[in-house]
Amino acid sequence: MASVRLHQLSQTFGKHIAIRDISFEIPDGEFWVLVGSSGCGKSTILRSIAGLEPITSGEIWIGDICVNQMSARQRDVAMVFQNYALYPHMSVAKNLAFGLEMRQTPPAEIRDRVTQVAQMLGIEHLLDRLPRQLSGGQQQRVALGRAIVRQPQVFLLDEPLSNLDAQLRSEMRAELKLLHQQVGITTVYVTHDRAEAMTLADRIVVLSQGRIQQIGTPAEIYDRPANRTVATFIGDPPMNLLDASYRNGLLWVGSRYWGCSRNLQNQLLSYRDRTFEIGLRAEAIRLTTADAGRLAAHVNLIEPLGRETLIKVSLLAPGNEEAARSSRAPTLDIITADRLSLQIGETVGLLFEESNLFIFDGESGRCIYTPNADTSPIVA
Numbered sequence: 001m002a003s004v005r006l007h008q009l010s011q012t013f014g015k016h017i018a019i020r021d022i023s024f025e026i027p028d029g030e031f032w033v034l035v036g037s038s039g040c041g042k043s044t045i046l047r048s049i050a051g052l053e054p055i056t057s058g059e060i061w062i063g064d065i066c067v068n069q070m071s072a073r074q075r076d077v078a079m080v081f082q083n084y085a086l087y088p089h090m091s092v093a094k095n096l097a098f099g100l101e102m103r104q105t106p107p108a109e110i111r112d113r114v115t116q117v118a119q120m121l122g123i124e125h126l127l128d129r130l131p132r133q134l135s136g137g138q139q140q141r142v143a144l145g146r147a148i149v150r151q152p153q154v155f156l157l158d159e160p161l162s163n164l165d166a167q168l169r170s171e172m173r174a175e176l177k178l179l180h181q182q183v184g185i186t187t188v189y190v191t192h193d194r195a196e197a198m199t200l201a202d203r204i205v206v207l208s209q210g211r212i213q214q215i216g217t218p219a220e221i222y223d224r225p226a227n228r229t230v231a232t233f234i235g236d237p238p239m240n241l242l243d244a245s246y247r248n249g250l251l252w253v254g255s256r257y258w259g260c261s262r263n264l265q266n267q268l269l270s271y272r273d274r275t276f277e278i279g280l281r282a283e284a285i286r287l288t289t290a291d292a293g294r295l296a297a298h299v300n301l302i303e304p305l306g307r308e309t310l311i312k313v314s315l316l317a318p319g320n321e322e323a324a325r326s327s328r329a330p331t332l333d334i335i336t337a338d339r340l341s342l343q344i345g346e347t348v349g350l351l352f353e354e355s356n357l358f359i360f361d362g363e364s365g366r367c368i369y370t371p372n373a374d375t376s377p378i379v380a
C-alpha cells in the first residue's frame with residue numbers, strides 16, 4: 001500500500017488541454033473519488049497514474065517513488081475499467097490467476113490467493129464458468145477480484161459500476177465500501193455519479209474542464225461548496241440559484257426583499273453595485289401561502305418520491321403570473337417530507353431562513369458566504 005501524489009499534472013492532446021495543473025495527495029489507504037461531468041478529465045488522470053499514457057508535464061508519486069519514468073507494469077497498480085475487459089476464452093479462475101501467472105507467482109500461492117478472493121467476493125461457485133456465462137454483476141465482481149488478487153499498492157477504478165442496473169449498482173457500491181474496509185488499499189475511483197461519489201469517498205475531488213474545483217470530504221463539499229460549479233454539481237437536486245442584489249441593508253430577489261443580519265450585511269457591503277446569486281438547497285425551502293412567503297411561486301410539477309416529494313416551481317413576479325409559466329422565470333426545486341395537498345398551477349409562498357442561504361459572486365462564481373458562519377468556504 002502507498003500514498004499517491006500528483007504534482008502539477010497536465011495532459012495535452014494536440015491542442016486540447018485535457019487536464020491542467022492537477023495537484024493532490026491521497027494518504028495511504030484512503031478512498032478518493034474523482035467526480036465531474038463527461039469530458040472533464042477523470043479518466044485522463046487515472047490513466048496517467050496507471051502509466052497508460054505518457055504525461056505532458058508534472059510528477060506522479062506512488063509512496064516515495066516518482067513513477068514518471070516507470071512503465072505501467074512497474075508501477076504496481078491495478079486498474080478496473082468500465083467494460084470489465086475480462087478474457088472471454090478463460091474461466092473465471094483463470095481470469096483471476098492470469099495476472100499472477102504473468103508475474104511468475106508460485107502456483108500454490110496463486111491457488112490460495114484466488115480461493116481467498118473468490119470467497120471474499122462470493123464467486124467461489126463460478127470459478128469454472130466463462131465470462132459470457134455470468135451476469136453483469138458477477139462479471140463486475142470477477143473484474144474487481146482480478147485487481148484485488150494482485151495485492152497492488154493502488155487501485156484505480158474507472159466507472160466500474162456504470163454498466164449495472166440501479167439496484168445492483170447500489171448493492172455493489174455497498175460491497176465496494178466493505179471491501180475497501182477489509183483490504184485498505186489506496187483507491188482512486190472515477191465516476192460522474194454524484195450519489196456514488198458521496199457514499200463511497202473519504203474525499204471527493206470535483207473536476208470541471210480539466211481543473212480541480214474543490215477537494216473535501218462529502219460533507220464539506222455539500223455544506224461548503226467552493227463555487228457555483230460545485231454547488232450545482234453535488235447534491236440531488238442541485239442547489240437552487242437566484243439572481244439577487246443588496247440595497248439599503250435589504251436583500252432583493254426580483255421585487256421581493258427582506259432584511260439581513262448584521263453579519264450578512266457585512267458580507268454584502270462590497271456587493272452594493274455588483275451582482276450576486278443566492279443559493280438554497282431544495283430541503284431548506286418550506287412552503288406556505290403566497291403572501292406569507294419570502295418569495296411567491298407557481299407550482300409546475302409534483303413528483304412523489306415515496307419518503308419525500310419533489311416540487312418544481314417557478315418564481316412569480318407580482319401581477320405577472322404569465323411570466324412564471326414561461327421559460328423565462330427562474331425555477332426552483334423543493335424537497336419536502338410533508339404530505340401536502342398541492343395542485344399543479346397553484347400559487348405558493350417560499351419560506352427559508354437566512355441561516356440556509358449561500359451567496360455566490362456573480363462574476364467568478366466563488367462562494368462568499370455559507371450558512372455556517374464560523375467556517376469560510378474551502379477553496380481548492
Ligand SMILES: Nc1ncnc2c1ncn2[C@@H]1O[C@H](COP(=O)(O)OP(=O)(O)OP(=O)(O)O)[C@@H](O)[C@H]1O
Pocket residue numbers: 013016017018036037038039040041042043044045192
Ligand atoms: N487520446 C486522446 N486524444 C485526444 N483527446 C483525448 C484523448 N483522451 C481524452 N481526450 C480528451 O480529453 C478530455 C478529457 O477526457 P477524459 O476521457 O479524461 O474525460 P472523462 O472525464 O473521463 O469523461 P467521461 O465521463 O465521458 O468518461 C476530453 O475532451 C477528451 O475528448
Ligand SMILES: [Mg+2]
Pocket residue numbers: 042043044
Ligand atoms: Mg472517462
